[in-house]
Amino acid sequence: MYTYNTWQWLAFFYLYCFFGWIFESAYVSFKERRPVNRGFLRLPLLPLYGFGAVMMLWVSLPVKDNLLLVYFSGVIAATALEYITGYVMERLFRVRYWDYSNKRFQIHGYICLTSSLAWGGLTILMTEVIHQPVSRAVLDADPLVLKLALSAVSVLFAADSYESTKEALALGQALEAMTKMRGEMEEIQMRMMAFKEEAADKARYVRAEAVKHLSAMGLEAEEKSAALLAEQSKKLSAARAETKELAASFCREAAERLDAIHESSREHLMLLAGQLEDIKQKRLALHPKKGLRHFYRKGLLRGNPGAVSPRFSEALKELLRLHL
Secondary structure (H helix, E strand, O other): OOOOOHHHHHHHHHHHHHHHHHHHHHHHHHHHOOOOOOOOOOOOOOHHHHHHHHHHHHHHHHHOOOHHHHHHHHHHHHHHHHHHHHHHHHHHHOOEOOOOOOOOOEEOOOEEHHHHHHHHHHHHHHHHHHHHHHHHHHHHOOHHHHHHHHHHHHHHHHHHHHHHHHHHHHHHHHHHHHHHHHHHHHHHHHHHHHHHHHHHHHHHHHHHHHHHHHHHHHHHHHHHHHHHHOOOHHHHHHHHHHHHHHHHHHHHHHHHHHHHHHHHHHHHHHHHHHHHHHHHHHHHHOOOOOHHHHHHHHHHHHOOOOOEOOOOHHHHHHHHHHHO
16 A cells, blocks of 8 residues: 655645645635635645645554554644644744644643544545545656656745745744834833933922922011111111022022923933834834735735734734734
8 A cells, every 4th residue: 555656745745735725724714704825835735734644644554454543543643743843833933823722622732632633533534535536646647747747846835935934934033023122112111201200200399499498588588677677778678689689599590400300301201212213113124015025924924813922922913913
């Protein structure tokens, strides 16, 4: 059984990648109520299904005459593949492109019981029903035509995998940078608020001191006036003039202090505002607006609406809002 050459195995891999893409895209499109080009790549291929199908064929080969063992071999092998793939992708790209965290009997969001059981059923369906006509079609194909077609698909697959991986890595870095910048922005905004409150407190203190001092000067002037009234009006006028001059001098000094506080606050707030704007511009630079990067980033985000990022959830939500 399964006496295929390398080209035929490669054909099975691409065919099952394509069948998996049809299934996933139809299911997610129905669920999202919009067309979804499901998957990590932009080509209509889902490598997880291709690898899974080839692996199912291999692991079921020693027990092909026992459907129960075929079922459990598919459950174990496909579940292991799904877990390893999900784990590695999240570590590389900071994003979990599928997530079972809301399912019962799940492990780290990468696998769950219902999915694993479905893999077993799919193994039986594929080995007993689907693979037989697929195998006949591949075996009946002209070898030269098959090689040319597979070579062309392989070139496109390699180029698409390279660009998708590169942009997925850039997306993960962008999520990390956006999260860091978000923290910096919040810190600057808190510093601005604190500095405004501090400046307001200083201004209130200066005004209160001025009022207190002027009141004291007024009482002192009244006392001097009462004391001098009995002596002579000339001294009374001089005392009042001296009091007015001191009050005017103190008011000028208080006004200068208030102006200095306001000017210092304005300069500091302008500096913080400049830093905040600089961070905002850096955040905008993380979002490609056109070109190949935009095409692949939009595809990654739109093609994986269920993607999550436990460490960078807010940043991922922001990107999803921009592209969905």
